[in-house]
Amino acid sequence: MEFLDKMWAIVVKDMATEWHTREMVSAMLVFAVLALLVFSFALDLRGAVARAAAPGVLWATVAFAGTLGLSRSLVREQQTGCIDGLLLAPMDRTTIFFGKALGNFFFMAIVEGVLLPLFAGLFNVPLLHPDVLLVTLLGTVGYAAVGTLLAAMAVNTRAREVLLPVLLLPLAFPVLIAAVQTTGTLVEGGTLAEAGGWVRLIIVYDLLIVAVATLTFGYVLEE
Amino acid sequence: MRHRDLPGFILALAAAVVVLTALGMVFLYAPREATMGDVQRIFYFHVSSAWVGFFGFFVTFLAGILYLIRRERRWDILALSSVEVGLTFIAMAVLTGSLWARPVWGTYWTWEPRLTISAVQLLIYIAYGMLRRAVEGAERQARFAAVYGIVAFVTVPLSWFAIRWWRTIHPEILSGGGDMALTPKMVQTLLVSLAGFTLLYATLLRQRIRLERFSDALALLRRSET
Numbered sequence: 001m002e003f004l005d006k007m008w009a010i011v012v013k014d015m016a017t018e019w020h021t022r023e024m025v026s027a028m029l030v031f032a033v034l035a036l037l038v039f040s041f042a043l044d045l046r047g048a049v050a051r052a053a054a055p056g057v058l059w060a061t062v063a064f065a066g067t068l069g070l071s072r073s074l075v076r077e078q079q080t081g082c083i084d085g086l087l088l089a090p091m092d093r094t095t096i097f098f099g100k101a102l103g104n105f106f107f108m109a110i111v112e113g114v115l116l117p118l119f120a121g122l123f124n125v126p127l128l129h130p131d132v133l134l135v136t137l138l139g140t141v142g143y144a145a146v147g148t149l150l151a152a153m154a155v156n157t158r159a160r161e162v163l164l165p166v167l168l169l170p171l172a173f174p175v176l177i178a179a180v181q182t183t184g185t186l187v188e189g190g191t192l193a194e195a196g197g198w199v200r201l202i203i204v205y206d207l208l209i210v211a212v213a214t215l216t217f218g219y220v221l222e223e
Numbered sequence: 224m225r226h227r228d229l230p231g232f233i234l235a236l237a238a239a240v241v242v243l244t245a246l247g248m249v250f251l252y253a254p255r256e257a258t259m260g261d262v263q264r265i266f267y268f269h270v271s272s273a274w275v276g277f278f279g280f281f282v283t284f285l286a287g288i289l290y291l292i293r294r295e296r297r298w299d300i301l302a303l304s305s306v307e308v309g310l311t312f313i314a315m316a317v318l319t320g321s322l323w324a325r326p327v328w329g330t331y332w333t334w335e336p337r338l339t340i341s342a343v344q345l346l347i348y349i350a351y352g353m354l355r356r357a358v359e360g361a362e363r364q365a366r367f368a369a370v371y372g373i374v375a376f377v378t379v380p381l382s383w384f385a386i387r388w389w390r391t392i393h394p395e396i397l398s399g400g401g402d403m404a405l406t407p408k409m410v411q412t413l414l415v416s417l418a419g420f421t422l423l424y425a426t427l428l429r430q431r432i433r434l435e436r437f438s439d440a441l442a443l444l445r446r447s448e449t
Contacts, residue, residue: 170350208381219366219369
């Protein structure tokens with residue numbers, strides 16, 4: 001599978017760069033923890049309030065921390081000139097998209113992997129459940145895919161990082177709403193089947209966005 | 224480029240006649256709604272502007288696809304003109320919606336699905352405008368805008384489902400005013416309003432396209448001078 005090898009090479013490259021500098025994931029993590037504190041002060045997250053607000057706070061934190069990582073990941077490509085190397089390499093633009101999107105997905109997943117237990121511990125909310133993890137990762141697929149596409153555009157503008165959240169958040173509303181609702185059902189002790197419609201909405205969003213981004217990403221990188 | 228635009232003038236005239244007819248029908252022909260009273264009359268222009276807004280964004284979506292395939296400036300001009308005109312109408316839909324909500328629901332804003340999706344649209348296409356302004360180079364600007372216009376429009380139906388379900392799961396939505404029984408006279412008034420607003424959209428779109436062409440021509444003249 002040549003496509004998979006090439007895509008994986010991009011993911012490994014991103015991981016290696018990140019391992020050397022550790023600037024992206026650490027910034028996202030510290031930001032996520034700070035956001036938790038801000039929410040905690042703003043909403044006084046204790047007991048029943050924490051339980052009710054948990055899904056929303058969790059996803060707002062993930063979404064904002066995600067924009068940090070997404071723009072950083074593509075700004076780095078530009079600053080180091082790495083993007084030119086990728087474009088010259090004998091591979092499809094689609095491969096670049098899948099490689100970058102998968103890398104961004106991993107970085108967000110790492111942050112979520114720390115965030116979920118931390119959240120569960122700090123606010124005593126039952127978030128450490130395989131189903132919650134599954135929904136979190138499912139939602140992250142769509143978010144990372146559309147985010148990678150838009151970040152590739154945003155870094156090529158004058159406004160750079162400032163523009164990404166403005167472009168990304170309104171397009172991410174469906175997946176954010178669906179993920180918050182599903183997580184809410186799970187936190188209240190429900191099952192995935194009870195939130196079936198919402199889970200399906202997340203999956204449809206993921207598939208649709210990945211398809212559209214695959215079709216359009218080539219046009220963004222064309223120089 | 225011709226400076227007199229006869230088809231455009233005829234279009235504008237037709238739009239003016241139909242919109243004025245619609246206005247007359249809204250106040251004189253359509254019956255008074257039983258529960259909401261006269262305030263319901265805002266409904267005809269509210270629905271019409273929402274429809275035109277969505278239609279405008281659909282045109283941008285199609286123009287974006289055509290631009291990416293054909294790479295002709297005119298599709299980009301169509302996309303950007305349609306977004307601007309669509310934004311005007313969707314802003315009008317959101318404003319008339321909250322004006323309507325005030326007497327009927329007792330508040331300027333309810334998270335009613337249709338009103339919420341219109342507000343989401345407003346934000347998406349404001350972002351589209353910001354993207355355009357931030358990109359350097361006409362070709363890249365057109366390309367990025369086309370991609371954003373396509374991805375944005377694809378998320379619209381999903382946003383619609385998400386917002387709708389989100390509201391039905393929380394049943395505290397204020398009742399009343401959501402559904403009304405439309406009498407034939409009301410339907411006729413609505414149809415004339417829709418036709419009038421669609422013509423108005425076409426008129427504004429045509430003028431906006433002309434403006435963009437003039438500014439292209441001007442840029443070309445300036446470049447040839449230096």
